[in-house]
Amino acid sequence: MPDQEKQPYQSLLTGKVKVVNVGLEGFVKDLRDCDIEVVHVDWAPSAGGDPQMAALLAKLGV
């Protein structure tokens, strides 16, 4: 069995880092400043994180 499969997370620390950033866009700039490849996913919690409104929206089919 190859070493990489024995320790699957080791390559994350030793190899080239690729990042998918979800939500707060501020992290993207910091990573890019370090020459790290980043794909940003524009996402926010439903209703700005208001759980009551999110629950109501779910009842209304969102």
Added chain:
Amino acid sequence: MKLIEEANQQALARILEGEPRLVDIVPARELMPGLKERMILHAGPPITWDRMCGPMRGAVAGAIVFEGWAPDLKAAAELAASGGVEFHPNHHFGAVGPMTGMTTVSMPLFVVENTRFGNRAYCAINEGLGKVMRFGGNDESVLKRLAWLRDVFGPTLGKAIREAGGIELKSIIARGLSMGDEMHQRNLACSSIFLREISPTMARIATDNAVLADCLGFIAQNDQFFLNIAMAMGKAMTDPAKGIRGSTIVTAMCRNGTDFGVRVSGLGDQWFTAPVEMPEGLYFAGYSEKDANPDMGDSAIVETIGLGGFAMAAAPAVAGFIGAGAPSAAGDFTRAMGEITVAQNPEWTIAALDFAGVPTGIDVRLVVDTGMAPVINTGIAHREPGIGQVGAGIVKAPLACFQQAVRAIASDLGVA
């Protein structure tokens, strides 16, 4: 929820299937049986004199003098403050009005008929630039122009529109979108197309060449002339979508300089209001944001049908004019509004987006879910009455209106 999805498809179909046609110009008193002397219709949701902003009060005082209900502006303001005048929203009378949106008995109104559903909607004639009542102007020059619109221009253009058999509006909008208009802060193309369509008839029936020249010149010198026609068209297209139970589609957005108001199809004529926001934009030389009034006008009816800020991609020049960023980023606004709408209008397309249709059918659920507020392109009025426009920009509809609407729909459907 199946009920909502079906209701929304019905509301959307009613908006998209509309066939708006400009058919006449008629004094308000002949169009609105409920409109009496000493009644003033204004932009936005209901408001009382004590809560009106400066430009709205200025316009009210001017309208009172214009109708002869008081001899001067001071007496007019006293009459309004003492309860001597009734105030109602334009929307309650089948009408819309830009900025302060003054409508009184003698004012000539565009009549747009939605021939698909048989309803009509009205809007006053655009006064042009400079000191005008829609921005709170009320001096002698403003009232003199209004009198000319009432006595000369309105009857002349109205006769020509009738003689022409009316003017179909959807195709003008389609062409305008391909010529750089978004129909809120840029109406140059549509105003020009309208002039091209109506001027032969005006010339054919003219009995006085000087009057003809004045009327043609008035349209030709006003790049925003078509805005008020587009507004009446928007009202005529959205009204048939009102009152479809369960529908979460917005049928009106408007503001009175104090409050922003939203109506949603499933709840008929109910208003959902919140404090209106300040526009962000660019100012004319000598003015800044400290001179600005909070946002005003029924003109957001054009965003309600997918134009204005929703069609920014068609009008990159506007993005620069209103300080909304680089012209190359105009498409971002239209794409973003696609996140809160349920469809595109296949008849109104934007070349810069590979002929995608304008985003249409604002869903209050999507607005609340994404936190993305509808973007409205707008003029900026000076906060003091009588000064007029000081800039142009964009304003976002307050999320609170949409949150209230979601709660009310949920309550109506018994799922709150």
